[in-house]
Amino acid sequence: xxxxLLTVLSCIACQGWADSxxxxxxxxxxxxxxxxxxxxxxxxxxxxxHGTHGAFFNEIMPPLAGMDRDTFIRLMLAFxxxxxxxxxxxxxxxxxxxxxxERMADYFSNLPAQPWSRQTLHEEK
Amino acid sequence: xxxxxxDVLKLFGAGAASLALPHGARAAAAPRLVIVGGGIGGAALxxxxxxxxxxxxxxVIEPNPRFIFCPGSNEVLNDEVSIDDLTVTxxxxxxxxxxxxxxxxxxxxxxxxxxxxxxGGRRVPYDWLAVSPGPQFIxxxxxxxxxxxxxxxxxxxxxxxxxxxxxxxxxxxxxPGGVVVISAxxxxxxxxxxxxxxxxxxxxWLKRHNPTAKILILDSKPDxxxxxxxxxxxxxxxxxxxDHAMIEWVGSHEGGTVRQLDPAAHTVITADGERIRxxxxxxxxxxxxxxxxxxTGLTLGRDWVPVNPYDxxxxxxxxxxxxxxxxxADPMVKTGYVASNQAKWxxxxxxxEMTGRDPGNPLWTNNCVAMAGDDYGMTVTDxxxxxxxxxxxxxxxxxxxxxxxxxxxxxASIARNWQRSFRRDIFE
Numbered sequence: 001x002x003x004x005l006l007t008v009l010s011c012i013a014c015q016g017w018a019d020s021x022x023x024x025x026x027x028x029x030x031x032x033x034x035x036x037x038x039x040x041x042x043x044x045x046x047x048x049x050h051g052t053h054g055a056f057f058n059e060i061m062p063p064l065a066g067m068d069r070d071t072f073i074r075l076m077l078a079f080x081x082x083x084x085x086x087x088x089x090x091x092x093x094x095x096x097x098x099x100x101x102e103r104m105a106d107y108f109s110n111l112p113a114q115p116w117s118r119q120t121l122h123e124e125k
Numbered sequence: 126x127x128x129x130x131x132d133v134l135k136l137f138g139a140g141a142a143s144l145a146l147p148h149g150a151r152a153a154a155a156p157r158l159v160i161v162g163g164g165i166g167g168a169a170l171x172x173x174x175x176x177x178x179x180x181x182x183x184x185v186i187e188p189n190p191r192f193i194f195c196p197g198s199n200e201v202l203n204d205e206v207s208i209d210d211l212t213v214t215x216x217x218x219x220x221x222x223x224x225x226x227x228x229x230x231x232x233x234x235x236x237x238x239x240x241x242x243x244x245g246g247r248r249v250p251y252d253w254l255a256v257s258p259g260p261q262f263i264x265x266x267x268x269x270x271x272x273x274x275x276x277x278x279x280x281x282x283x284x285x286x287x288x289x290x291x292x293x294x295x296x297x298x299x300x301p302g303g304v305v306v307i308s309a310x311x312x313x314x315x316x317x318x319x320x321x322x323x324x325x326x327x328x329x330w331l332k333r334h335n336p337t338a339k340i341l342i343l344d345s346k347p348d349x350x351x352x353x354x355x356x357x358x359x360x361x362x363x364x365x366x367x368d369h370a371m372i373e374w375v376g377s378h379e380g381g382t383v384r385q386l387d388p389a390a391h392t393v394i395t396a397d398g399e400r401i402r403x404x405x406x407x408x409x410x411x412x413x414x415x416x417x418x419x420x421t422g423l424t425l426g427r428d429w430v431p432v433n434p435y436d437x438x439x440x441x442x443x444x445x446x447x448x449x450x451x452x453x454a455d456p457m458v459k460t461g462y463v464a465s466n467q468a469k470w471x472x473x474x475x476x477x478e479m480t481g482r483d484p485g486n487p488l489w490t491n492n493c494v495a496m497a498g499d500d501y502g503m504t505v506t507d508x509x510x511x512x513x514x515x516x517x518x519x520x521x522x523x524x525x526x527x528x529x530x531x532x533x534x535x536x537a538s539i540a541r542n543w544q545r546s547f548r549r550d551i552f553e
Contacts, residue, residue: 025519044469056546087535
């Protein structure tokens with residue numbers, strides 16, 4: 001049943017919903033031998049939409065700070081594989097390897113689920 | 126993780142006012158980062174540098190007391206937002222991120238002495254310098270055009286501010302059935318979809334208030350990003366491709382390149398010698414790196430500043446980083462989005478040098494948005510990696526045109542959310 005549902009969803013993703021033209025695409029595996037990109041460097045690419053440290057809690061695009069690690073990974077893999085149709089996240093998740101998605105999950109799940117504007121930096125020791 | 130989270134950021138509930146340390150409280154011998162330019166690249170670098178490192182002394186040299194965001198400024202033309210909505214001050218950089226902001230113009234780099242000289246005669250010492258001056262306009266590429274004309278009746282409005290308001294006034298007070306000419310520049314230039322977004326927003330206003338007016342886009346290139354989306358929308362809303370089209374587009378392959386402006390006759394002259402008279406002429410000139418990059422020799426005889434593709438250190442001097450539109454960072458596009466992600470990466474490089482930690486490899490995205498109307502957004506996702514000693518494009522995906530009004534509206538709401546959250550990511 002789950003598989004049928006996923007197939008149906010992926011068809012919706014492919015037809016008439018938010019599909020995209022592929023101008024250029026190289027799978028993440030092609031970069032597997034390069035030095036790794038840290039979870040923070042990956043995760044800081046999300047901030048323009050999801051907020052600094054993924055911590056805007058009052059916008060349409062959801063906060064990522066403090067997100068459950070496994071939920072993050074499951075969602076990102078579903079976006080990447082196109083089985084969960086979205087407006088833009090299928091495209092956003094597509095270039096990352098599974099390991100990179102796990103590193104991003106480590107990064108965000110360890111950040112406090114607090115609005116960025118109320119966080120403090122470098123509290124006096 | 127590269128660094129202990131508690132080193133970087135510690136939650137302590139409310140009280141934004143007490144967030145930052147006064148920079149005088151830091152060690153006098155703290156290393157110094159000086160940033161020339163308080164636009165998106167410079168401001169993002171100051172903020173993200175402080176997030177990574179509590180000790181570094183950060184100075185931003187920027188003559189303007191306020192910054193007006195270009196992203197979202199086409200909406201000013203359509204009465205959707207005001208310039209004030211797009212305007213921020215440097216207070217947060219000062220008070221929350223502990224950056225010193227010197228409101229003077231940087232005029233010279235003393236490379237040997239590691240100083241920047243300012244218009245007010247200061248010598249500002251640095252350990253690392255980051256230069257983010259944005260582009261400048263090559264007025265002479267269009268004979269007869271000039272900065273003085275741009276500040277008068279022929280605004281390019283490619284830097285949000287007074288010229289945006291001037292352009293708005295000009296096209297909104299045009300005679301019934303008047304013609305607007307937009308001359309779109311050749312690549313590379315800041316924000317590739319913006320001329321077409323601008324035309325779309327003007328057309329939406331004109332359709333309501335001056336329905337027989339026309340917009341003619343004369344293009345110095347043969348195609349443009351989101352072309353299928355824009356043309357589809359224009360067909361749907363503005364009779365594109367018919368005799369009654371409100372928007373027409375002429376690519377360079379059809380003689381669209383504007384070579385000359387005859388301001389007295391309100392006429393542009395194309396590469397084919399065609400003379401086109403218009404009520405409003407909006408020439409968006411070709412661009413090159415900002416003047417400071419030329420004055421300081423950073424451009425090394427080129428139009429943009431050559432940089433090391435891994436860390437954005439200039440080819441001229443490894444202690445001087447160059448980021449944003451001014452950097453020659455092919456194949457990256459010139460957007461504020463890319464500038465902000467270059468800034469975050471440069472902060473990693475400097476922090477790595479201070480702490481001896483390897484920041485690993487970079488990855489930069491340009492997951493950007495554009496709009497054709499308040500009911501129609503579009504997205505592009507570019508991913509760039511450092512691979513084989515250069516910057517490579519891993520991915521470019523562009524939203525396909527859709528006639529599904531729900532999808533188009535959702536894309537528009539994503540675009541609006543992005544404009545807001547992006548501004549906050551730089552200045553909040």
